[in-house]
Amino acid sequence: MLKLIRKMWPLLVLGFLVNTAYSVMWPLTTIYLHGDLHLNLVQSGLILAAYSGCNVLGGYLGGVLTDRYSARRVGVGMLIGLIVDAGGGFFWNGLVGYPIVLVIFGLLTGGMLTLITAMTAQLSHLDGRLFNLLYIFINVGLVVGTASIGILYHGSLKPIFALLLGCYVLAAGLWAASARHFERQASRQAPVSRGKTAPVTASTSRLSHVQLIIILLSLVFMWVTYAQWMSNVSVYIQNEGLGIKLYSYLWVYNGVLLIAVQAAMAKFSRSKVLPWQILGGLVAIGSSFLQLSNHSGVAILFVAMTLLTIGEAVYVPGVPALINTYTVGNEGKYQGLVNAFSSLGKALGPVVGGVVIAQANSFPALFWLCAVVDGLIAISFLVGVVPGLQKG
Numbered sequence: 001m002l003k004l005i006r007k008m009w010p011l012l013v014l015g016f017l018v019n020t021a022y023s024v025m026w027p028l029t030t031i032y033l034h035g036d037l038h039l040n041l042v043q044s045g046l047i048l049a050a051y052s053g054c055n056v057l058g059g060y061l062g063g064v065l066t067d068r069y070s071a072r073r074v075g076v077g078m079l080i081g082l083i084v085d086a087g088g089g090f091f092w093n094g095l096v097g098y099p100i101v102l103v104i105f106g107l108l109t110g111g112m113l114t115l116i117t118a119m120t121a122q123l124s125h126l127d128g129r130l131f132n133l134l135y136i137f138i139n140v141g142l143v144v145g146t147a148s149i150g151i152l153y154h155g156s157l158k159p160i161f162a163l164l165l166g167c168y169v170l171a172a173g174l175w176a177a178s179a180r181h182f183e184r185q186a187s188r189q190a191p192v193s194r195g196k197t198a199p200v201t202a203s204t205s206r207l208s209h210v211q212l213i214i215i216l217l218s219l220v221f222m223w224v225t226y227a228q229w230m231s232n233v234s235v236y237i238q239n240e241g242l243g244i245k246l247y248s249y250l251w252v253y254n255g256v257l258l259i260a261v262q263a264a265m266a267k268f269s270r271s272k273v274l275p276w277q278i279l280g281g282l283v284a285i286g287s288s289f290l291q292l293s294n295h296s297g298v299a300i301l302f303v304a305m306t307l308l309t310i311g312e313a314v315y316v317p318g319v320p321a322l323i324n325t326y327t328v329g330n331e332g333k334y335q336g337l338v339n340a341f342s343s344l345g346k347a348l349g350p351v352v353g354g355v356v357i358a359q360a361n362s363f364p365a366l367f368w369l370c371a372v373v374d375g376l377i378a379i380s381f382l383v384g385v386v387p388g389l390q391k392g
Helices: 002-036 041-068 071-091 097-122 129-152 158-187 191-197 209-230 232-239 244-268 271-294 298-315 318-325 331-360 363-384 386-390
Strands: none
Touching: 002 041, 002 097, 002 129, 002 158, 041 071, 041 097, 041 331, 071 097, 071 158, 097 129, 097 158, 097 318, 097 331, 129 158, 129 244, 129 318, 209 232, 209 271, 209 298, 209 318, 209 331, 209 363, 232 244, 232 331, 232 363, 244 298, 271 298, 271 318, 271 363, 271 386, 298 318, 318 331, 331 363, 363 386
């Protein structure tokens, strides 16, 4: 694993820098729009919807552009755009400026995250370990980014945008210097040679359109359920009288445990076990909601978060690795679809959860529904995807 890190460190650090910037911005959005700019929840929701839509669009366009043009030029262009956007936000973050900056940020960040994933797919040798390593670095960025908010944000966004500028300038320099090397390396890895150099034999089967649709829809519904932890669970914890600090501690625990689980996964992940890895992740995520639906208290919250984190750690990197294993070429397009459908689920999740709570007036009802949805996704994957892969 250390050898792979030494070889791929520029790409991994790029993922860390981009996700650090992303993880600083998105938790602040609702707080700043509603609390500082004094927009009502409907107005804030419309801006967030526009941001999420651009994030989905950026994820898809980033993949298409990466397939058609030089990844180096596409990446440098998007990073320069992010530098300009962050510079604009540093000086212009009022009622008009901030929503515009946010929408551009969503579009370009979606594109960059797809480019990074697509390049990882091209360099993966049909081996899921590089995806696991990338996910470790991305989650370190998540921990650093979210931890930076408490240090940097005290009513002014200038320190936040200064951090973004630093991340993007470093990322642009790193990508400009290393991208050509990665492009040459990827160009030598034609599908045939990848099968020879991979630790496991490349599969001769391909994903059908039905299998691909099931996998992509599983991403949407999984993130709809997962997003409850990022939104409505915080309200549930406060209603239980446990305090918002506990919610913060749960996410610190999530970040640390993710890194530990992914470090172990990076040593053992192989393409032949990816379908079962994905199934296991879905079962663990669904089980976390079962815990919440039947019990309450601090210990149960940490047990549920443990299940959620293990499920996330094995499911989320497993999906792009599986798609890359059973498709040939057009990595940007396929990884763009992965990021776009994931972003769609994250955008819909808080809205769906809010509607369910409003109608049922019950958090346990929401948690039961999430568990059922994750169970149905797992059954659909087991019935609609796994048998076709085993025939290959």
